[in-house]
Amino acid sequence: AAGVIQSPRHLIKEKRETATLKCYPIPRHDTVYWYQQGPGQDPQFLISFYEKMQSDKGSIPDRFSAQQFSDYHSELNMSSLELGDSALYFCASSLEGYIYEQYFGPGTRLTVT
Amino acid sequence: AQSVTQLGSHVSVSEGALVLLRCNYSSSVPPYLFWYVQYPNQGLQLLLKYTTGATLVKGINGFEAEFKKSETSFHLTKPSAHMSDAAEYFCAIASASKIIFGSGTRLSIRP
Numbered sequence: 001a002a003g004v005i006q007s008p009r010h011l012i013k014e015k016r017e018t019a020t021l022k023c024y025p026i027p028r029h030d031t032v033y034w035y036q037q038g039p040g041q042d043p044q045f046l047i048s049f050y051e052k053m054q055s056d057k058g059s060i061p062d063r064f065s066a067q068q069f070s071d072y073h074s075e076l077n078m079s080s081l082e083l084g085d086s087a088l089y090f091c092a093s094s095l096e097g098y099i100y101e102q103y104f105g106p107g108t109r110l111t112v113t
Numbered sequence: 114a115q116s117v118t119q120l121g122s123h124v125s126v127s128e129g130a131l132v133l134l135r136c137n138y139s140s141s142v143p144p145y146l147f148w149y150v151q152y153p154n155q156g157l158q159l160l161l162k163y164t165t166g167a168t169l170v171k172g173i174n175g176f177e178a179e180f181k182k183s184e185t186s187f188h189l190t191k192p193s194a195h196m197s198d199a200a201e202y203f204c205a206i207a208s209a210s211k212i213i214f215g216s217g218t219r220l221s222i223r224p
Binding site for chain 2: 042
């Protein structure tokens with residue numbers, strides 16, 4: 001079965017650079033969620049989208065922005081990167097309203113040097 | 114607001130012994146509860162979930178969990194630990210349109 005695809009899987013950036021992470025949901029899933037997992041931490045919810053509209057927002061820094069496109073894929077844009085942004089970024093997808101059927105991607109590991 | 118609390122950041126058991134990872138939840142509505150496993154440098158894998166119905170939920174790799182409303186608990190168990198079970202385990206709860214994770218329990222298996 002098709003799963004959530006994230007790209008790139010690994011990314012190395014320097015401080016103050018920008019990064020774009022991409023997420024391709026399971027086919028026919030219309031809702032996308034982003035989570036951030038710092039080293040030794042539990043995953044923290046950042047933001048979610050349904051039908052290209054932001055549906056919920058967590059502890060996402062103002063330096064980060066995200067959007068969902070008409071094909072339901074989503075991009076997380078991060079600017080002015082800081083060392084503390086180094087983390088594993090997960091994307092998950094579901095059908096709207098079916099949060100208990102939320103499937104996670106493999107994650108993108110971002111390292112800021 | 115919904116939340117989960119995992120008791121014990123690190124649990125160590127001998128191979129073949131019972132595994133018990135504890136999770137208590139707080140929720141003002143009937144909860145959706147999950148257990149995820151994360152191996153080193155890997156993603157999150159869903160072990161099992163409780164939504165409604167049967168309170169004893171069976172998952173992958175021989176794990177199961179029991180939803181106990183009276184105790185607000187959702188503990189994860191496995192009768193006999195295997196070396197390959199060594200990983201980080203997260204209890205989680207659905208809250209509105211997101212999943213909230215516990216702080217995690219690292220399971221170590223002694224030969």
